[in-house]
Amino acid sequence: MGVFKLPWSLLKDINKVMRNFWWGQVEEERKIHWVSWKTMGKLKTAGGMGFRESHSFNLAMLAKQGWKLLHHPQALASLVLKAKYFPHSEFFQAKLGSKPSFIWRSIMDARELVKRGTRWRVGNGEAIKIWEDKWVPKLPYAKIMSPVRVLSPEAFVSILIDPGTKQWKTSMVEDLFLPEEATLIKQIPISFNNSPDKLIWSGCMAPVLKETSKMFLPKPTIKNLIKELEDSGGKELVEEFAVVARRDAAVDRIQCKIGIGLIIRDWNGRVVATSRKFRPLFPDPLLAEAMGAIEASCFGLQLGIKRIILEGDSKIVISAINNREENWSAMGMLIEDVKIKLNSYEEWSASHVRREGNQAAHKLARDALLHSISSVDMGIISHCIHDCN
Known part of the structure; x- marks a missing residue:
């Protein structure tokens, strides 16, 4: 599931086997499904049982491969796929191409899921386009809705940041954007050390710490x-x-x-x-x-x-x-x-x-x-x- 997009008929059969196993007692008996499988698939905290719907799980695992292409570009698999399918662009701008492999076609089917779930974390603003990219938390789709004016439609967020003070150019932000957008933009923290912009998962506020992660004391x-x-x-x-x-x-x-x-x-x-x-x-x-x-x-x-x-x-x-x-x-x-x-x-x-x-x-x-x-x-x-x- 983490490499190939499985046929819909096979995924339906997997769901059917899971449902019958959960509700059944004896194989020959007719099973009454007291609750819809959609409800059963909800989180336990939301009233469900946390079962995975096979099609969604398949897409999620493939989206994870797309995420790796974004954040591990030096991995061997990333280098091979980039060299073959998008040597002069990035993953989000890549085309399916002619005669794509089954693996690449599967990852591309899950790319839209990755796009919907990611947004930019502002660092120095040099990689984020003001009107095209998702970068403002709490806005619908995290995108600017104000009409383009004064600046170029291709302008980057860095033009809104004072390079000396590492603060937002308040007057420019207030002039260019709707009041609600301007307020949210001014609340976004800016790196003091000119850190690069990064694509992050929009629902991830706290860091995900692995159990095997090692804590360190920089100078022991x-x-x-x-x-x-x-x-x-x-x-x-x-x-x-x-x-x-x-x-x-x-x-x-x-x-x-x-x-x-x-x-x-x-x-x-x-x-x-x-x-x-x-x-x-x-x-x-x-x-x-x-x-x-x-x-x-x-x-x-x-x-x-x-x-x-x-x-x-x-x-x-x-x-x-x-x-x-x-x-x-x-x-x-x-x-x-x-x-x-x-x-x-x-x-x-x-x-x-x-x-x-x-x-x-x-x-x-x-x-x-x-x-x-x-x-x-x-x-x-x-x-x-x-x-x-």
Whole structure:
């Protein structure tokens, strides 16, 4: 099923065998199908049993091959298919060609499914066409509906981004697009490191972490140093080792903005600095947490910190930061930005803390969101966290 598109008659027979096995008791008896097979194929959370409909499953497996052509272009199978069927274009623009193989014909039958499920994640905007491609979350079909004006119909998203500040050109966006579209565009995060645009699966916000994925510490001397300190009992060395940066984010879904709270402590627990920031952003908790990790990394560098432990209460974000594999989720670009910033430190690690242990950062984030303020306090405890440990 993952290589060839099976005949419809064969797929119907497979469905029939599955239905008869589920509802039947004795082979010769007539079976009463109390619930339609379509209902049985729904997820268990949606009232079904999660059975796969053979035709849809066949297309999904073939679409997976199309996805590999997009994201693993250096694989042998991808190189062979590209050389034969689309040497001068990309998979989405490829033609069926004359005398295609059964494999290529099967993959092409599932290409439309891949197109419907993917959208662009904005990086530097150099690969995304404003009016042709799908790149704005929450819009119908993720495509711009505003009429083409001023710019060329072939214009790229990069023209809407200020290369110096890595921010949207607000006035241009508001002039070119409908108000709803302009608002959504300004909420899309932009890479701080000129990351390339990537095609992602539109329903995938969180990263998919394999059970076999290995977590890593970019510079493992931290672990060795901690062990050495514990063995030596040297408290003086611990005080010079690193600071702990805790961060949290709060989301306002109505006004589409987020608040970020940062608190930096030394190894004795003393507050070194706190920060509150708010900004417009697509109101998703994972995006907000990832943005908070970027702000915490930048804040530490601004303070001249050389060794840092980044803590947060989002296990998904922390796991993504510690994961070696490339992140293809909607927040993946921000995660890559976090890693780049953290690698500017001499040593760093990222660890998860429970929400109850992160109350100070949480209150800073809520206060930033409530009052729409951005501030930094050095060496003092902000008024909103006086009651936190």
